[in-house]
Amino acid sequence: MSDVLSGLESMGLGNLSNIELFNDKKQKADEEKKKAEKAKEVKELEEKDLIYLKNVECPCCGKEFKERAIRPGKARMISQDTDLRPRYKELDTMKYNVTACPVCGYAALTRDFTHLSSGQARLVKEKISMNFTGLKYDGDTYSYDEAIARGKLALVSTVVKRGKISERAYICLTLGWLTRGKAESIAEDVPGREAMMSRFSEEENGYLLKAAEGFTEALLKESFPICGLDEYTFFYLLSALDYETGRYNDALKFVEKILINRAVSERIKDKARRIKEAISEIRSS
Ligand SMILES: [Zn+2]
Structure with a gap:
């Protein structure tokens, strides 16, 4: 081939001197390969790619800390379960809906985190901070177990600060959703999967029952919109x-x-x- 196209170098096109004249197959294969690589890049946007560290000031102890949060506008919602649990393509966003102070142990749904009166802060300090031993995470993202533990911390904080009934019920609902997510994340070939699934399903049911109980009570005590609904x-x-x-x-x-x-x-x-x-x-x- 080099004979036919020799001299292209002088025009700066030396990289084309080996081009196949009549056989486009290789070129097509190269293009396909590039396309596939690009698609892979898009498809493989992982959970950790969507997470960043946000600076937060705790309204309870006044300390600053860094919190894992989802980059705005990056996750794509693909469907909703019957009970309105949103499903996103790249990650389970529910794992990141709690903000928790690693210093004093005050935690809440992120949207309610800053709503804390001085009286409520005193209650949290007395009942939680006194015994709190801290939070530590190794990974870039939260595992389901970590997210569930954070949800429980938010739930006790919300009860201790005498937060709204609907707020407590909604945390129970998210704990149910996280437990469902955890069950779904177990690979099919994990030994003892069946037994685990039935245990998680029971736990999920417990959270959903508590959520329903709390929401029913909220219906009598609160006015709409409740939890934004x-x-x-x-x-x-x-x-x-x-x-x-x-x-x-x-x-x-x-x-x-x-x-x-x-x-x-x-x-x-x-x-x-x-x-x-x-x-x-x-x-x-
Ligand atoms: Zn704090």
Whole structure:
């Protein structure tokens, strides 16, 4: 080939002097290879690529610390479970929805972290900081166990500071979601998987029951929006939790409330109908 194309060097095109004149296969294969590599790069955006360290000042002890957080706008939501648990392509965002001070042990859902009165701070210091031994993480990301432990820390902080019932219930809900995520993350070939799955499913059920109990109480004591949800989305969430924990009659009561109201969006009505259908299927089988 070099004979035919010799002299290209003088025009700065020496890199083309070995080009295949009539056989495009190699060129195509090269292009395909490059394409595949590029796709791999996009596909392999991992959890750690979406995490950065955020500076936070603790409203309880006043110390500054660094917290793992998700880069805004990077994670892509792909679907939602029946109980509105969001699923993202790259990571389980629920692992990062708690902010916890590694110095004094005060923790909360990130959106509620700064809402702390001096009276509440005193309660946290007395009941938590006095005995708190600290938090330490080795990895760039949180494992499910770490995230669940952080969720529990947020839950006790929220109870101790006498936070809203809905706030406590929502943390229970996220603990249920994290337990579901943990179960889903177990590879199929792990020995004893079945037993683990059934234990996690029981634990998840416990969290969802607590969430439903708290939300039902919040319904009596708080006004909408509750946890950022309007009345009928909240009814839908309750129907989903009742359905998932096997309390079908309670679930159907909320479904009916949703279906008879003309003002409710079709999106919520469709979701409610799916719960109704699922329950009739279970009951007829
Ligand atoms: Zn602190």
